[in-house]
Amino acid sequence: AQKVTQAQTEISVVEKEDVTLDCVYETRDTTYYLFWYKQPPSGELVFLIRRNSFDEQNEISGRYSWNFQKSTSSFNFTITASQVVDSAVYFCALSEGEGGADGLTFGKGTHLIIQP
Amino acid sequence: KAGVTQTPRYLIKTRGQQVTLSCSPISGHRSVSWYQQTPGQGLQFLFEYFSETQRNKGNFPGRFSGRQFSNSRSEMNVSTLELGDSALYLCASSVPASSYNEQFFGPGTRLTVL
Numbered sequence: 001a002q003k004v005t006q007a008q009t010e011i012s013v014v015e016k017e018d019v020t021l022d023c024v025y026e027t028r029d030t031t032y033y034l035f036w037y038k039q040p041p042s043g044e045l046v047f048l049i050r051r052n053s054f055d056e057q058n059e060i061s062g063r064y065s066w067n068f069q070k071s072t073s074s075f076n077f078t079i080t081a082s083q084v085v086d087s088a089v090y091f092c093a094l095s096e097g098e099g100g101a102d103g104l105t106f107g108k109g110t111h112l113i114i115q116p
Numbered sequence: 117k118a119g120v121t122q123t124p125r126y127l128i129k130t131r132g133q134q135v136t137l138s139c140s141p142i143s144g145h146r147s148v149s150w151y152q153q154t155p156g157q158g159l160q161f162l163f164e165y166f167s168e169t170q171r172n173k174g175n176f177p178g179r180f181s182g183r184q185f186s187n188s189r190s191e192m193n194v195s196t197l198e199l200g201d202s203a204l205y206l207c208a209s210s211v212p213a214s215s216y217n218e219q220f221f222g223p224g225t226r227l228t229v230l
Contacts, residue, residue, distance in 0.1 A: 037221075043204060043223055043224045043226075044221055044222065044223045044224065045206065046221075047218045047219070047220065047221075050218050091159065093159075102172055103149055103161030103162075103163075103164055103172060103174060104151075104161060104219065105161070106158060106159035106160075107158075108158045109158065
């Protein structure tokens with residue numbers, strides 16, 4: 001069965017520091033999808049990125065970057081020059097197969113606190 | 117384009133009652149998934165509907181059920197409520213295709229069971 005582990009329950013940094021959120025996954029499928037979502041206090045999950053198992057290219061989007069390494073089953077998320085608005089709970093998620101029917105398996109989330 | 121909407125946003129019920137939650141997906145999205153979020157168990161997949169058919173279900177008791185209508189709107193029902201059903205219920209919609217598309221989540225319905 002699939003599993004997602006986010007070992008960091010809570011991280012607190014001072015604004016402008018860089019911070020990396022770790023995600024380790026387990027799956028037996030060769031085709032799978034990895035996601036990061038942000039959940040601000042309002043509760044709504046905001047999609048950040050999707051990566052499929054055949055695409056190991058790292059991605060950068062503004063201050064956000066993602067490092068996908070199949071060899072270590074990790075999909076880590078880095079925020080550069082963090083801002084107070086980045087404070088939220090961040091979830092890593094996994095979906096096996098295609099078509100979206102299987103649902104997402106989420107990690108427990110990392111509560112990120114950016115202090116001014 | 118309007119996002120995923122969920123009604124009601126907040127709900128208070130007592131043990132033994134039943135509840136129905138509603139989700140309207142983004143226009144053009146035909147897949148709707150439901151998730152339960154609790155402090156203890158985190159985010160857990162409940163079920164997924166596509167073209168009015170339930171394609172998959174998570175590990176939840178039969179008290180949790182759902183359906184999808186021809187306009188892709190979905191409802192989930194919880195019967196004989198228990199205290200442990202208190203949670204944030206999130207609905208997500210997506211456009212199923214040959215490759216996985218990201219799910220867009222609604223604001224959730226916060227259910228409190230007293």
